[in-house]
Amino acid sequence: MYEFLKYENNNGVATVTLNRPEVYNALNDGITFELQDALKQVGKDDTVRVVVLTGEGKAFCSGQDLKASSTQEKRSFIDSLHKRYNPIIRAMRNLPKPIICRLNGVAAGAGCSIALACDIIVAAEEAMLTEVFVNIGLVLDSGSSYFLPRLVGSAKAFELSTMGSRIKGQEAYDIGLINKVVPADQLDEAVKTYTDYYSQAPTKAIGMMKKMLNKSGNSTLDEMLEYEAFCQEIAGSSEDYKEGVTAFLEKRKAQFRGK
Incomplete structure (x- = not known):
């Protein structure tokens, strides 16, 4: 069905897995358009009651695929955001169903934004969120400037975004960035606690x-x-x-x- 995603629907739980593990699920054109399509599918499918978004392999999502974008002669950031990233974030927030982020590893840049756009984040202890935009001279995008201050307050949001801080599971929980943190071997069980509830909820x-x-x-x-x-x-x-x-x-x- 998809080249860069895995999609499953079991007993009302749709699991969407970013599937480019060889590049830590970095976002190229193809995966962003496929993710837009997958979100449309879960919106139309009345059998889906809750969505799980996760990444294949060690990472959740390392953000924009810089190697792929560096081969383009002249890249328009505004076009990329309007056509690729912003539709994903809008679709996630407008989806009238809960989205659970199964944060299995690093979520960086736009990958961090996508994690924060979920309704609930369940993270492994070693998972990490980082707004790395500043490290290459860019600003927050894909909704992070909206989500961050609402989750952690304006002062902490400024620090995290302007310093590109790396926030691991327990600290992310302590500052209110995520909902739950568990050892990696308990991640699936913790996510299932939420999906079991939401798949039977109103x-x-x-x-x-x-x-x-x-x-x-x-x-x-x-x-x-x-x-x-x-x-x-x-x-x-x-x-x-x-x-x-x-x-x-x-x-x-x-x-x-x-x-």
Whole structure:
């Protein structure tokens, strides 16, 4: 199906694996367009309730493939971002389903941005996040200037981005950059804890909550109160709401279908 990705869908869990391990899953033109397509597929597929994004081999994603881009005569950064990277980040944040980052190794540059665009990050202790843009005289892109200060505050975000700091699993957890850190041999089990939950959860409500939280960073309280009311009316008409109430009254566990 894809040349540079692995794609699986098992029991409501879609796993998308960046698959260029020989270059630490660096991002060339092909893999970025394939990732855009894969995100469209999970959005259309009603059987998918949760997405896992990870990397093959030792790395999660080392960022832009500098060797590939150096062979181009004249590279337009703005075109690259508009056509390749920004559509990925927008698709991830607009996807009405949770995305779990299985952070198995280094996430650098745009790879770090992609990790931060996920809804939950579960990292191995030796995994590392680093905003390496400054090391080659570039600025943050692919959403890192948006995500970083919201996760760690403006002062820490400035330090991490302007110094290209390398943040390993435990420190990343301590500063609020990721959700969970575990030994490497427990990574799959830790990710499964989340996918087991989200694959059985009320997906429609979770998708709306994701949209609400995205919106809240640039909205007033009054705007969010109105938006909450709008979304709650939709949620209250869902099959999952009816099932949730019925299960509560019957004193049993709800069997949500994500509708």
